[in-house]
Amino acid sequence: MIKVRVLVGRCGDISNTIGALFKVTSFGESHGKAVGCIIDGCPAGFKLDIARIQSFLDMRRPGKNKYVTSRQEPDKIQILSGLISGCTTGTPICVIIYNYNTISSDYNNITFAFRPGHADLPYFYKYGLRDHRGGGRSSARATIALVIAGAIARDILMCFYNIRVYSYVNSIANIELDFLNQAHRTQNQFCFPNVFNDLFIKNSILTGTQNCDSVGATIKLFITNLFPGLGDPLYSKLDAELVAAIMSINAVKCVFLGNGNSVNVLTGKANNDLITATGFLSNNAGGILGGISTGQDIILTAVIKPTPSIFLPQRTISSAFKNIVLSIAGRHDPCVGLRAPVIVESIAAIVIFNSILRQRVYCFI
């Protein structure tokens, strides 16, 4: 029996901004007029490569093939402020993406019912009402803001520091993909690191779909050429900030650095990265020790759950808190992990850029 002890039923939302200095505030809902972001703190005089921002948005875009949701959205970027002759002016950059292909009637039957595994029930507890159309604010359309701002952050990281952020799909369901080489990762639209497994993986996703079910995934992220000494001990550890940010992406359920998912069964001898005059002999730590970068690549894994909206009838409750069996309609990703790599990269770039800016503020000698 669910106990309803609502503490704050008409709460306002106060957490739509990420970053203290390069500040990204997102807005918009899945079936609202538009989604987008306002970016504060972007340095002036930086030439924005709008085609490149669009190319990252295209990697996240739905409706491209049968392995992702069939919602057709062009996701074309429109920049409303903060630019002159293609260069940033140092003033707020407002970016908007209009929603076109909303079919809100698909969600009629969840107006008064809560999808298992989705944010519907806790949103109702918090706000006392919710936008059920396409999941409202809990939809992954909110991640568009991250991809736009992340594209700018990663360009700045590359241009001024030669720092590169990239990721690939490391596993889907229980199938692990071996990383062959960089060429494989860029040769397919899914960031698979090994095109030979391609068909196998796609079949596994289609099997999930045919069974009206969904599958999970893991994404492996790399930040290369990062200098040592970035981050702060204790409460602003670089690893803690990366993990917290990536956990804020919908459906991410666990994030770990290096071999962090297995350190409990290793000995110190096996786990320690030995240090020599020419560098570390391994990178089990994932490039961060004591909350501060070691100068090795940052290696991080994000674990993503299977899409909650599946097409099997499932037990849940109505908003009158009565038992019901719910069949979900609408268009959904059979595997969220396929569209997630660019989102994980983007938010990581935002965190790293903020960390560098913070270091510049406090490090004046």
Ligand SMILES: Cc1cc2nc3c(=O)[nH]c(=O)nc-3n(C[C@H](O)[C@H](O)[C@H](O)COP(=O)(O)O)c2cc1C
């Ligand atoms: C790229 C992406 C696409 C997603 N697509 C769907 C979808 O089609 N249907 C769905 O139910 N959830 C989808 N999700 C997941 C939900 O947004 C998420 O599970 C929900 O907001 C609950 O949050 P939580 O899983 O983080 O607890 C997607 C997530 C991402 C990152």
